[in-house]
Amino acid sequence: MTPTSLAPPSDPVILAIETSCDETAAAVIGRDGLVASSVLCSQHDVHGRYGGVVPELAARRHIETVDTIAAEALRKAGMVWTDIQAVAVTNGPGLAGALMVGVSFGKSLAYALRVPLIAVNHLEGHIASAWVDQPDFPTPCVVLIVSGGHTHLYLVRPDGALQLLGKTLDDAAGEAFDKAAKILGLGFPGGPAIDRLARTGRVDVVKFPRPYLKPGSLDFSFSGLKTALLYDWQDRSQPARQETVADVAAGYQEAIVDVLVEKAFRAVRRHHVIALAVVGGVSANSRLRARFTARAAEAGIRLALPSPALCTDNAVMIAAAGRRAYSQGRLAAWDLEASAGLSLPADADASSPNFRSTGTRGA
Ligand code: KG4
Ligand code: ZN
Numbered sequence: 001m002t003p004t005s006l007a008p009p010s011d012p013v014i015l016a017i018e019t020s021c022d023e024t025a026a027a028v029i030g031r032d033g034l035v036a037s038s039v040l041c042s043q044h045d046v047h048g049r050y051g052g053v054v055p056e057l058a059a060r061r062h063i064e065t066v067d068t069i070a071a072e073a074l075r076k077a078g079m080v081w082t083d084i085q086a087v088a089v090t091n092g093p094g095l096a097g098a099l100m101v102g103v104s105f106g107k108s109l110a111y112a113l114r115v116p117l118i119a120v121n122h123l124e125g126h127i128a129s130a131w132v133d134q135p136d137f138p139t140p141c142v143v144l145i146v147s148g149g150h151t152h153l154y155l156v157r158p159d160g161a162l163q164l165l166g167k168t169l170d171d172a173a174g175e176a177f178d179k180a181a182k183i184l185g186l187g188f189p190g191g192p193a194i195d196r197l198a199r200t201g202r203v204d205v206v207k208f209p210r211p212y213l214k215p216g217s218l219d220f221s222f223s224g225l226k227t228a229l230l231y232d233w234q235d236r237s238q239p240a241r242q243e244t245v246a247d248v249a250a251g252y253q254e255a256i257v258d259v260l261v262e263k264a265f266r267a268v269r270r271h272h273v274i275a276l277a278v279v280g281g282v283s284a285n286s287r288l289r290a291r292f293t294a295r296a297a298e299a300g301i302r303l304a305l306p307s308p309a310l311c312t313d314n315a316v317m318i319a320a321a322g323r324r325a326y327s328q329g330r331l332a333a334w335d336l337e338a339s340a341g342l343s344l345p346a347d348a349d350a351s352s353p354n355f356r357s358t359g360t361r362g363a
Contacts, residue, residue: 009031009085010327011031011032011033011323011327012031012085012086012115012116012323012326013028013029013030013031013036013079013083013084013085013086014028014029014084014085014086014087014088014118014319014322014323014326015027015028015070015073015074015084015086015087015088015109015319016028016029016087016088016089016120016315016316016318016319016322017066017070017087017088017089017090017102017105017106017109017315017318018089018090018102018122018125018313018314018315018317018318019062019066019090019094019098019099019101019102019105020090020092020093020094020095020098020099020102020122020313021053021058021094021095021098021148021313022042022043022044022046022047022053022058022061022098022313023040023041023042023043023312023313023314024040024041024043024061024062024065024066024069025038025039025040025041025069025313025314025315025318026038026039026066026069026070026072026073026315027039027073027314027315027316027318027319028073028074028076028077028079028084028319029316029319029320029322029323030077031085033135033323035132035316035319036076036077036078036079037073037074037075037076037077038073038076038309038314038315038316039069039072039073039076039315040069040313040314040315041061041065041068041069043057043058043061044188044189046058046061047188048187048188050188051182051187051188052178052182052188053095055095055096055097055098056097058095058097058098059095059097059098059100059101062098062101062102063101066101066102066105067105070105070109073315081113082113084109084113084115085115085116086110086115086116086117086118086322086326087106087109087110087113087115087116087117087118088106088118088119088120088318088319088321088322088323088325088326089102089103089105089106089107089117089118089119089120089318089336090102090103090120090121090122090125090318091103091119091120091121091332091336091337091338091339091342092121092122092338092339092340092341092342093121093122093123093149093339093340093341093342093343094122094338094340095340096338096340099338099339099340100338102338103119103336103337103338107334107336111334116326116331116332117331117332117333117334117336118322118325118326118330118331118332119325119330119332119336120318120321120322120325121321121342121344122313122318122342123145123150123152123344124321124325124344125317125318125320125321126145126147126150126279126280126317127143127145127154127156127162127277127279127321128317128320128321128324129279129306129310129311129314129316129317129320130143130277130279130304130306131304131320132306132310132316132317132320133304133306133307133310134304137275137277137302137304138274138275138302139156139157139158139160139275140155140156140157140158140271140273140275141155141156141273141274141275141276141277141302141304142154142155142156142165142264142267142268142271142273142275142276142277143155143156143162143276143277143278143279144260144263144264144267144276144277144278144279144283145279145280146172146173146174146260146278146279146280146281146282146283146288147172147173147174147280147281147282148172148174148175148178148189148281149172149174149175150167150168150172150280151167151168151172151173151174151220151222151260152164152166152167152168152347153165153166153167153218153263153264153267154346155267155271155273156277160324161346162344162345162346163346164344164346164347165218165267165270165271166217166218166219166220166263166267167219167220167347168219168220168221168222169213169219169220169221170221170222170223171221171222171223171226172222173220173222173256173260173282174191174280174281174282175222176222176223176225176226176256177190177191177194177253177256177282177285178190178191179226180194180226180229180249180252181193181194183226183229183230183233184229184233184245184248184249186249191281191282191284191285192284194249194252194253195253195284195285195286195287197245197246197249197250198246198249198250198252198253198254198287199250199286200246200250201245201246201247201248201249201250201251202246202247202250202251203250203251203253203254204251204254205244205247205250205251206232206244206247206248206250206251206252207251208225208228208229208232208251208252208254208255209224209225209228209255210255210258210259210262211224211225211259212259212262212263216266217263218263218266218267218270220259220260220263222256222259225252225255225256229248229252232248233248253285253287254287257285257287257288257291260278260282260288261288261291261292261295264276264278264292265295265299265301268299268301274300274301274302275301275302275303275304276292276296276301276302276303276304277303277304277305278292278303278304278305279304279306279311280311281311281312281313282311283305283306283311284308284311284312289305292305293305
């Protein structure tokens with residue numbers, strides 16, 4: 001059963017919930033589409049000592065905090081529960097237990113309030129973040145998602161449909177940052193730590209490979225880069241490590257950014273678009289932002305780089321994607337379940353035998 005008998009408003013006040021990984025987040029978007037509030041509770045204190053996210057602990061912390069975070073989002077928006085006209089919730093991909101908490105909460109809330117429920121794919125959320133600060137950002141455009149679990153390049157068509165252009169064959173860009181930070185002993189999460197340290201290092205002292213793969217490929221591969229870092233680090237004496245750690249971080253980060261810039265602009269050229277969005281946690285990286293900004297200016301390409309708080313996981317992007325789904329009549333049924341391995345329809349198309357990830361389908 002879908003809650004379609006409710007005669008819902010055309011632009012509802014949406015409360016969004018995000019619990020796919022290690023951030024418990026809630027946000028409210030008003031009828032005007034503007035962000036009314038955004039609240040986030042990070043779990044870095046829980047997972048930091050383990051050097052990575054512990055799924056069971058993440059789910060438990062979400063259970064402890066989700067209702068408080070949602071209530072806080074409501075309070076900050078100056079609203080009461082009955083002001084909410086739709087509930088959007090991330091139902092995947094992500095950690096099964098963590099997702100289950102948000103989905104159960106969102107479902108119960110929507111049911112209790114007698115308002116529609118909207119299921120949001122976390123990746124759709126990241127993509128939607130590009131339009132939060134720039135609602136007039138044009139399509140067709142290319143979107144690069146760089147997060148802890150994904151490094152995907154899509155073409156976004158004018159009707160919003162996605163076409164997968166390329167993706168990582170092994171580690172995601174965020175994973176490459178996190179694993180490198182672990183090797184260098186910089187703690188968790190690794191991306192921000194490498195970003196900070198690299199600012200004091202030189203990019204050309206320690207050279208790392210640039211994995212461009214086959215000529216013209218729009219796929220990515222970062223696991224070899226991580227191995228190169230591991231070998232380099234193992235070969236250094238303790239004093240050499242201390243002396244060079246900032247240069248190593250800067251050189252490593254530069255290799256990742258070089259590849260991301262090159263492939264994203266290759267996709268832009270190949271598909272003759274004039275707009276590029278870079279979204280997901282890694283797009284908070286200061287070097288990445290500077291390099292993409294410079295290259296876009298040089299190429300005369302319009303660039304969407306969401307503000308850093310919208311790059312890493314948050315519920316504003318879920319509310320934004322939820323608003324769009326709602327306007328298309330995509331409401332969820334009450335038996336909605338968390339789906340850890342949820343993919344986008346474009347990704348499913350890509351696994352068909354006709355898809356050539358290095359080809360020029362649609363170009
Ligand atoms: O989008 P996100 O918050 O969660 C996922 O959907 O995965 O991305 C998290 C990833 C982590 O790997 C984290 O290390 C990376 O984004 N990240 C960064 C920075 N901030 C977060 N990587 C590089 N530089 C940053 N400043
Ligand atoms: Zn994310």
